[in-house]
Amino acid sequence: MTIDDKITTIFNEEGLHFGRCLGSKSRYYSSNQENVIIFNARIYDLDTYERYKDDKIKDFFEGQKIELWYGDLDLNKDIYKLYKITGKLNKDIVITTEIGRKVIEISY
Numbered sequence: 001m002t003i004d005d006k007i008t009t010i011f012n013e014e015g016l017h018f019g020r021c022l023g024s025k026s027r028y029y030s031s032n033q034e035n036v037i038i039f040n041a042r043i044y045d046l047d048t049y050e051r052y053k054d055d056k057i058k059d060f061f062e063g064q065k066i067e068l069w070y071g072d073l074d075l076n077k078d079i080y081k082l083y084k085i086t087g088k089l090n091k092d093i094v095i096t097t098e099i100g101r102k103v104i105e106i107s108y
Helices: 003-013 025-031 046-052 075-089
Strands: 037-045 069-074 093-096 102-106
Touching (some): 003 075, 025 037, 037 046, 037 075, 069 075, 075 102
Antiparallel strands (some): 037 069, 093 102
16 A cells, blocks of 8 residues: 555545535535635645645646645534544644645644
């Protein structure tokens, strides 16, 4: 099993499958207006984020495989899963918007 397979397995075990979609963005948002929702979120380990934050993070159309995960997040519902993932990875993670704007950093 490759390191990428292990990372994918860790996210999958917490119900966060790569490319996860919460459904219709407008419908989901209107039903969860009080929540912190990040559509098309990207998750990086902190070292990678710091190394590439002003360069490749924003070039998501280039197809670089530097993110750990990509998909829709509802932080109100997913935050505990993300803390568990950081513990399993033994890495701090950074969650960004699709265009690379940092939203939150989570430490293990």
